[in-house]
């Protein structure tokens with residue numbers, strides 16, 4: 001979109017570059033919603049076997065309407081997600097003979113739920129984050145919040161889907177074994193007790209219990225629909241004997257019990273009272289238990305034109321995490337971008353004397369151990 005004049009005029013050049021950038025971002029936004037459609041309606045799963053299908057075949061296999069499916073396939077092929085085979089002009093009169101296929105690497109990202117590269121839930125999460133847009137605008141005007149449950153099933157399931165494999169494959173098999181004393185305690189007798197605060201759909205609790213066959217895990221969450229989903233997941237995993245979940249506010253001082261390990265995975269920044277939650281966690285761990293927090297790896301400090309991850313985190317924050325955390329007042333109003341200094345301040349206010357950043361290497365998350 002650069003014009004001849006813009007080559008000599010820095011303002012015009014910036015204008016043209018920026019409008020070009022917005023154009024590109026619109027393509028990305030549409031692709032996210034197209035991925036959502038392909039995931040929810042089973043299009044990617046139907047194409048994942050490698051067979052090239054026509055719109056009619058895909059519609060029949062997914063019990064959907066051919067005309068819509070054809071438009072979706074053309075969007076995905078035009079957007080270089082799917083590959084198109086056959087006569088380029090064959091779709092003019094109807095379904096045509098054109099076939100579409102999903103390359104195997106993309107099939108893993110879009111349709112393989114067991115892969116660590118599976119990212120279809122990201123589209124679901126983003127759709128969930130924009131679900132209560134009217135309420136969101138109102139919150140921006142009046143300073144209130146938007147309740148977690150108002151984001152609906154897409155937010156809840158998208159969140160769970162994004163973290164599921166990581167918790168099942170890495171949490172108990174790669175990450176916790178790096179924390180030697182915790183690993184030793186979880187592996188030994190008498191069976192250790194774990195409290196998993198803000199457990200959501202329960203995958204972290206399930207991941208710990210599957211990796212450590214002796215431990216008993218109690219998950220806590222404030223959202224009834226998440227607790228219901230967690231119960232289904234725990235039962236399907238065959239872990240109902242050792243994993244239980246409870247509807248409870250993490251900052252509730254009446255929490256009971258003593259635990260060898262107290263965790264909070266990707267949820268402290270969502271809480272209106274993170275200091276209260278940390279105080280509870282400190283109490284649950286007592287003198288001997290360990291407290292481990294996993295939260296987003298935001299940059300140490302705010303930076304204009306910041307890293308891609310900070311841009312993504314702010315994206316979730318403006319739409320979901322901040323408004324969800326503002327429902328209960330007074331609120332700390334943390335938002336998704338909880339930098340290490342912010343956590344240190346919260347931990348100190350909750351009575352911890354030390355915050356250690358664990359040497360667990362992850363692109364998206366940082367792991368903290370709180371002591372004292």
Ligand SMILES: C[S@@+](CC[C@H](N)C(=O)[O-])C[C@H]1O[C@@H](n2cnc3c(N)ncnc32)[C@H](O)[C@@H]1O
Pocket residue numbers: 148159160163197198199200201204220221222223226248249250251264265266267270271272277
């Ligand atoms: C982003 S989700 C993370 C869920 C899960 N830990 C995971 O990693 O997939 C945040 C969770 O924190 C829960 N939550 C927010 N505030 C809470 C509170 N005060 N007490 C307990 N859970 C809370 C929400 O209901 C939600 O399930």
